Amino acid sequence: MTGEEPLRPQSLMLTFLGDQVLGRDVCVYSGSVIDVFARAGIGEQAARSTLTRMVHRGLLRRQREGRRMYFGLTERSEAVLRDGERRIWRTGAVNRHWDGTWTLLGFSLPESWQRQRHDLRSRLAWSGFGPLFGGLWIAPGEVDVTALVADLGLSAHVKVFRAHADPGMDIGRMIEDTWELSGLAERYTAFVRRWQPWQSDLPEAGDGLVLRLRLQTEWLQVIRRDPRLPVRHLPDDWPAEEAEKTFRTVHERLTPLARKASGRLLDLVPVRDGQA
Known part of the structure; x- marks a missing residue:
């Protein structure tokens, strides 16, 4: 296939689990994973390392059957895969039904909180936000960030509002700038x-x-x-x-x-x- 790009093993693993395991109450044999990954150009060591890392991160559970080791989903990985499933099949790539509402999120974190700032910005970008001005981010529609902010322990440092643009506001230009x-x-x-x-x-x-x-x-x-x-x-x-x-x-x-x-x-x- 022309223009083929290398894929991160964990990204491919999550797709594989969402495609073959999610919603089926099954575990998959490690050898099957290694076989499929080999066909995708990913070696056995990389496949095994990915399985091990995902277990340590709480994204996979192990289940032994005789001499074989099988891997299944955890609550955490199931939530991640359900979100991906929603993004692909229900949300879609084209927003034709926007009602004019924006979600504004402002935050102010101590200068020493670089990791927390990076994590918050990354999670906001994943949730559709863009930086309007410095610590003020904006996203189309009504975005519920309650769980996101609480998970990062930043509830006391974040303020969230719903808003509509004034008539005459050049929304297209704002989008290009953000x-x-x-x-x-x-x-x-x-x-x-x-x-x-x-x-x-x-x-x-x-x-x-x-x-x-x-x-x-x-x-x-x-x-x-x-x-x-x-x-x-x-x-x-x-x-x-x-x-x-x-x-x-x-x-x-x-x-x-x-x-x-x-x-x-x-x-x-x-x-x-x-x-x-």
Whole structure:
């Protein structure tokens, strides 16, 4: 595939778990993970290291069956995967139904709190916020940041408001000043360029599974950086709609092949309580 980019093993792992384990109450054999990752160009050591790190971070649980080790989801990883699932299949890449509401979040942290500031900004960007001025961030729509702020222990340092722009406010200019539209547009365009050929060309069944995992991983990496700005205030040639259409078309074409391959390649067992 032209323009193929290397994927982080943990990103691919999360996609794999969301695709094959989420909502099924099953655990997957480590050897199956290693096999699939090898087909994606990721070596056995990297796959095993990723599994181990995710266990230590509370993102995976282990379950032994005889001499084999299986891995399943934790509450934490399930929440992460449900959020990704929502982003891909329900929220979508194009915001056509914005009601004019903005969420404003202001924060003031001590100068020595560099880590907390970095964590807050990263979480705000993931939630669709952009920096309006210094410690004042803005996002389209009504964004509930209660859990986000509480999780970081910053409730006393953050103030949140809902607002509407005054008539005459140049929202398009504000968007251009707050978010890096050119970089986001290029990511959508690059996605279309990489994946459009697979709307007509079909791979072998085994490659179909890996390609679908890569497709979903790359798509989530693109849309997770998108604040879903109101489309009526974006450039007329905004490429998100074409990219989303490409994603859904290719995903649909790859799905029968991926299901056939997963049935052959994956060893899954039911989740048992009391395993760690």
